Amino acid sequence: MLDQTALAKEQLLKSKKVWTNGEVRGKIVVYACAYFMIFAAISIVIFLGFKGLQSFTKNGVSILEFLTGSTWKPADHSNPQYGAFPFIAGSLAVTLLSAFIAAPLGIGGAIFMTEIAPSWGKKLLQPVIELLVGIPSVVYGFIGLTVLVPFVRWTFGGLGFSLLSGMIVLSIMILPTITSIATDAFESLPNSLREGAYAVGATRWQTIRSVLIPAALPNLLTAVVLGMARAFGEALAVQMVIGNVKDLPHSLLDPSATLTTIITLSMGETTFGSSENNILWAMGLLLLLISFIFILLIRYLSSRRKIS
Amino acid sequence: MKRLKKFSLPAILSAVMIITAACSGGTSTDKTNQTGKNNASSAQGKELTGSLVISGSTALQPLVSAAGEEFMNQHPKVSIQVNGGGSGTGLSQVSQGAVQIGNSDVFAEEKNISGLTDHKVAVVGITAAVNPKVGIKDIKKADLIKVFTGKITNWKELGGPDQKITLVNRPESSGTRAIFDKLALDGAKPAEGITQDASNTVKKIIAETPGAIGYLAFSYLNDQSVTPLSIDGVAPTAENVQSGKFPVWAYEHMYTKGEPTELEKAFLDFMMSKEVQSTMVTKQGYLPMTKMQVERDAQGNVTTK
Numbered sequence: 001m002l003d004q005t006a007l008a009k010e011q012l013l014k015s016k017k018v019w020t021n022g023e024v025r026g027k028i029v030v031y032a033c034a035y036f037m038i039f040a041a042i043s044i045v046i047f048l049g050f051k052g053l054q055s056f057t058k059n060g061v062s063i064l065e066f067l068t069g070s071t072w073k074p075a076d077h078s079n080p081q082y083g084a085f086p087f088i089a090g091s092l093a094v095t096l097l098s099a100f101i102a103a104p105l106g107i108g109g110a111i112f113m114t115e116i117a118p119s120w121g122k123k124l125l126q127p128v129i130e131l132l133v134g135i136p137s138v139v140y141g142f143i144g145l146t147v148l149v150p151f152v153r154w155t156f157g158g159l160g161f162s163l164l165s166g167m168i169v170l171s172i173m174i175l176p177t178i179t180s181i182a183t184d185a186f187e188s189l190p191n192s193l194r195e196g197a198y199a200v201g202a203t204r205w206q207t208i209r210s211v212l213i214p215a216a217l218p219n220l221l222t223a224v225v226l227g228m229a230r231a232f233g234e235a236l237a238v239q240m241v242i243g244n245v246k247d248l249p250h251s252l253l254d255p256s257a258t259l260t261t262i263i264t265l266s267m268g269e270t271t272f273g274s275s276e277n278n279i280l281w282a283m284g285l286l287l288l289l290i291s292f293i294f295i296l297l298i299r300y301l302s303s304r305r306k307i308s
Numbered sequence: 309m310k311r312l313k314k315f316s317l318p319a320i321l322s323a324v325m326i327i328t329a330a331c332s333g334g335t336s337t338d339k340t341n342q343t344g345k346n347n348a349s350s351a352q353g354k355e356l357t358g359s360l361v362i363s364g365s366t367a368l369q370p371l372v373s374a375a376g377e378e379f380m381n382q383h384p385k386v387s388i389q390v391n392g393g394g395s396g397t398g399l400s401q402v403s404q405g406a407v408q409i410g411n412s413d414v415f416a417e418e419k420n421i422s423g424l425t426d427h428k429v430a431v432v433g434i435t436a437a438v439n440p441k442v443g444i445k446d447i448k449k450a451d452l453i454k455v456f457t458g459k460i461t462n463w464k465e466l467g468g469p470d471q472k473i474t475l476v477n478r479p480e481s482s483g484t485r486a487i488f489d490k491l492a493l494d495g496a497k498p499a500e501g502i503t504q505d506a507s508n509t510v511k512k513i514i515a516e517t518p519g520a521i522g523y524l525a526f527s528y529l530n531d532q533s534v535t536p537l538s539i540d541g542v543a544p545t546a547e548n549v550q551s552g553k554f555p556v557w558a559y560e561h562m563y564t565k566g567e568p569t570e571l572e573k574a575f576l577d578f579m580m581s582k583e584v585q586s587t588m589v590t591k592q593g594y595l596p597m598t599k600m601q602v603e604r605d606a607q608g609n610v611t612t613k
Binding site for chain 2: 072073074075076145149150153159160161239240243244245246247255257262265266267268269270271272273274276277
C-alpha cells in the first residue's frame with residue numbers, strides 16, 4: 001500500500017515534468033487560440049445583434065419600413081424616415097453583377113492554369129493573381145475614381161459614378177478569390193476523369209466542357225459565392241465610385257449606394273446612441289445576416305460535393 | 309535550436325496576450341487618460357505634465373495637430389494625441405469620457421448632447437463651388453436654393469452653357485452639410501446627388517465632373533481646379549465673413565466634459581493665444597476667432613460684437 005502511494009507520487013511528479021515539457025502546455029495554447037476565436041466571433045455577433053436591434057426596440061423604427069421603405073432621411077428631426085431598401089437593392093445588384101463578370105473570367109483563368117497550360121500558364125497567372133490580392137481596397141477605389149469614372153462618363157455617358165463603375169471595380173477585386181478556389185477545384189479532380197474522357201475519343205475542349213466542369217461544379221459555385229460574399233462586404237472602393245445616391249437605380253449608369261457605403265459615410269458624423277447611429281448598426285446587422293446566408297449557401301454547396 | 313524551441317511557446321503566449329491587450333485597447337486608453345488627468349491636476353503650478361487625447365472633426369484635426377506639436381515642444385512632459393473620426397465621434401467620445409477634448413464642426417446642442425463646455429477656437433467659411441467649365445462666378449441665393457433643391461437642372465437657365473447640373477452632397481448627418489443647408493439654402497432640403505464625406509474627394513469630383521456643384525470650406529478653395537461662387541454678389545473672403553457680410557460660416561468647437569482641467573485649460577488657452585490664432589489658423593485656411601466682428605449662438609442668431 002505504502003509502496004503504491006510512493007509510486008503514485010513519483011508518477012505524479014513525472015507527469016508534472018511532462019507538463020513542463022510541452023504536451024499539456026501545447027494543448028492549452030491551442031485550446032486557448034480556439035476558444036479565443038470562438039469568443040471573439042460570438043461576442044461580435046451578440047454586440048451587433050444588441051446594437052442592431054436597438055433602433056427597432058428603442059427608437060421604434062418598423063422593420064418593414066427599414067427593409068422595404070425607399071426614403072432615407074435619418075437626420076430629419078421632425079419626421080425621420082429609415083427606408084434602407086435602395087441600399088439593400090444596391091448592395092445585391094452590385095454583388096450579383098460583379099459575380100456575373102468575375103465568375104466566367106475567374107473560372108476561365110483557372111481552366112487555363114490547370115488544363116491548357118499547367119506549366120508556364122500557372123507560372124504567369126499565379127503571381128498576377130497574388131498581386132491583385134495584395135492591392136489594398138483604397139487603391140482600387142482611388143484608381144476607380146481617377147481612371148474608371150471618367151472612362152465610364154466619356155464612353156457610356158451619365159455621371160460616371162454608377163452601378164457599372166462599382167461593378168467593374170468589385171469584379172476585379174473578387175477575381176483572385178474566384179480564380180484561386182476554382183483552380184483548386186480543377187486540381188483536385190482525379191486524373192482518371194481526364195484519361196477516361198480522352199480514352200473514349202473526346203477532344204480537350206470536350207473533356208473540359210462535358211467532364212471536368214460538371215465534376216467541379218459544386219466547388220466552382222462555392223468559389224463564386226465566396227467571391228460574392230467579399231463583394232457584398234466591400235465598402236471603401238465601392239464608396240468612391242458608386243456615387244452614394246439614396247435613390248433606387250434604374251439603369252447600370254445610374255449612381256447608387258450600398259449598405260456598406262452608407263455606413264462608412266455616416267459613421268463618423270453621428271453620435272453614439274442616437275437614432276441616426278443605431279440605424280447604421282441595424283444595417284450592419286443586416287449585412288451580417290446576409291453574410292450568414294452566403295455561408296449557409298457555401299455549406300450546402302460543399303456538402304453536395306461529397307455525395308458526387 | 310533547442311533553446312529557441314523552448315522559448316517559442318512563451319513567445320506565442322505573450323504574443324496572444326499582446327493581441328488581447330490590443331483588442332481591449334479602448335478601456336486601457338481610458339485608464340491612461342484618467343492617470344493623465346490626475347497627473348495634470350496634482351502638478352500644481354510650474355511644469356505641466358500628463359497626456360491629452362483629442363478626437364473628432366476631420367476639418368479641425370490638422371489645426372489641432374499642428375498646435376499640439378507646438379504645445380508639446382514648449383511643454384516636453386505633455387503628450388497630446390489628436391485623432392479624427394468625425395464630429396459625431398468626437399462629441400460621443402468626450403461625453404463618454406473616452407477622450408478629454410472632442411472637436412466638432414457643429415454645436416453639441418444640434419446633436420442633442422448636453423453637459424459639455426464649449427470652446428470656440430476658429431471659424432470656417434463655406435461656399436458653393438462649381439466646375440470651372442460652368443463659367444459662373446456669382447449666384448443669387450434664391451437661384452442657389454433652386455439649384456440644390458432640383459428646381460433648376462441645367463446651367464443654361466442661369467446663363468451658363470447647356471450642361472446638366474450635378475449635385476455633390478455630404479452625408480445627411482455631416483456638419484458641413486447641416487451648416488450649408490441652414491445658412492446658404494435657408495433650411496431647404498437639397499435634392500439627391502452624389503454623396504461623399506471627405507472634402508478632398510468632393511473637390512476632386514467637382515473638378516472632374518462637368519456641370520458639378522458642391523460646397524467646400526474656404527481652405528479647400530486655394531487653387532483654380534474649382535470655382536468658388538459669390539452669393540448675392542458677396543465674395544467668399546475672410547474679410548466678408550469677419551464683417552458678417554458673408555453668411556455661410558461656422559465655428560470650430562473644442563468640447564470638454566464639464567470645466568476643463570488644468571492641462572486641458574492650458575492647451576485651450578494656447579489654441580486661443582496670438583501665436584496660434586494669427587499664424588497657424590490663417591495658414592491652414594481657417595479664420596481666427598479674435599478678428600470676428602459678429603457672433604452666433606447655437607440657435608443661429610447672429611449678433612454684432
